[in-house]
Amino acid sequence: MGVAASTSTITTPESSTTPEAKISGIFIYPIKSCRGISLSHSPLTPSGLRWDRQWVVVNSKGRACTQRVEPKLALVEIELPPEAFLEHWEPTTDSFMVLKAPGMEPLKVCLNKQYEVADDITVWEWTGSAWDEGAEASQWFSDYLGNPTKLVRFNTATEVRKVDPDYVEEQHQTFFSDGYPFLLVSQESLDALNKLLEEPIPMNRFRPNILVEGCEPYSEDLWRDIKISRFSFKGVKLCARCKVPTINQETAIGGSEPTETMMKFRSGQVIRPNDKNKNKVYFGQNIVWNWRDSSAKGDGKVLKLGDPVYVNKKVSSSAEAAA
Numbered sequence: 001m002g003v004a005a006s007t008s009t010i011t012t013p014e015s016s017t018t019p020e021a022k023i024s025g026i027f028i029y030p031i032k033s034c035r036g037i038s039l040s041h042s043p044l045t046p047s048g049l050r051w052d053r054q055w056v057v058v059n060s061k062g063r064a065c066t067q068r069v070e071p072k073l074a075l076v077e078i079e080l081p082p083e084a085f086l087e088h089w090e091p092t093t094d095s096f097m098v099l100k101a102p103g104m105e106p107l108k109v110c111l112n113k114q115y116e117v118a119d120d121i122t123v124w125e126w127t128g129s130a131w132d133e134g135a136e137a138s139q140w141f142s143d144y145l146g147n148p149t150k151l152v153r154f155n156t157a158t159e160v161r162k163v164d165p166d167y168v169e170e171q172h173q174t175f176f177s178d179g180y181p182f183l184l185v186s187q188e189s190l191d192a193l194n195k196l197l198e199e200p201i202p203m204n205r206f207r208p209n210i211l212v213e214g215c216e217p218y219s220e221d222l223w224r225d226i227k228i229s230r231f232s233f234k235g236v237k238l239c240a241r242c243k244v245p246t247i248n249q250e251t252a253i254g255g256s257e258p259t260e261t262m263m264k265f266r267s268g269q270v271i272r273p274n275d276k277n278k279n280k281v282y283f284g285q286n287i288v289w290n291w292r293d294s295s296a297k298g299d300g301k302v303l304k305l306g307d308p309v310y311v312n313k314k315v316s317s318s319a320e321a322a323a
Helices: 071-075 136-145 187-194
Strands: 021-028 037-039 041-045 055-059 076-079 096-101 107-110 115-122 126-132 149-154 182-187 210-213 224-226 230-238 282-289 302-303 309-313
Touching: 021 302, 041 182, 041 282, 041 309, 055 115, 071 136, 096 126, 136 149, 182 187, 187 210, 187 282, 224 282
Parallel strands: 182 210
Antiparallel strands: 021 037, 021 210, 021 309, 041 302, 055 149, 076 096, 096 107, 115 126, 126 149, 182 282, 224 230, 224 309, 230 282
């Protein structure tokens, strides 16, 4: 495990009144490892963009199923009601999430109902209870994946999943993400990577929540104190990538790229030579929202396409960033 950067390495840009970038994409992934939804705006919550990774498919042992083992999850499309992205909207018993997948009839999942509790649900380091979405959803995913599975929703009534305290203060939390509530990536980073690939890849391989544009490639590695619109965020950890970016999100077929190419210029060996995680590749920055900050008070806690991104503090190099 890496360690957080020392504050002595942090530099302040000459001016934070000029935006470093702007938001060019907003994405949520309501069910972990299933297809994302591209949005024009999204309400902010302490656990991430609203609806992001609130659900996860689990196997018969209660462990999370992801594209690492079940790449077909990439083909599960998700629809939410348009009004679900209004800041204060609350679902009724007539509000549904609709799932579609090849060879399957659509599945409607009610967004407001009484749940049975499923215990011993595990996502990485976290184990707790979750709300079971019931027999129909369980059968749907079991038929689709060919293994006994069920769909569960994060139990917000009794559970809190804190982010890694080695990197972030205790106040920050997440649902069923790999570990952090927001992932920020720049378009320029993908453009730079695609110049090195024989076959360019789309951004959906990297599954960001916040896509920005207008900055230098990989400059997001360095961002420490960030302001997006009026909201304060903190860059807390470079995102080490697993095998999911090697899976074509349109076909669910895996390959060796982009990881093979990224090992040559985005590995720990190259950008963090003094760190022990030399065989990991990094793309994007995990960030948290300072939701207790004064800037978070009042209504209008919504991110929108075009919102300016200001960087108030940076580290001097990728080697100085936490990872």
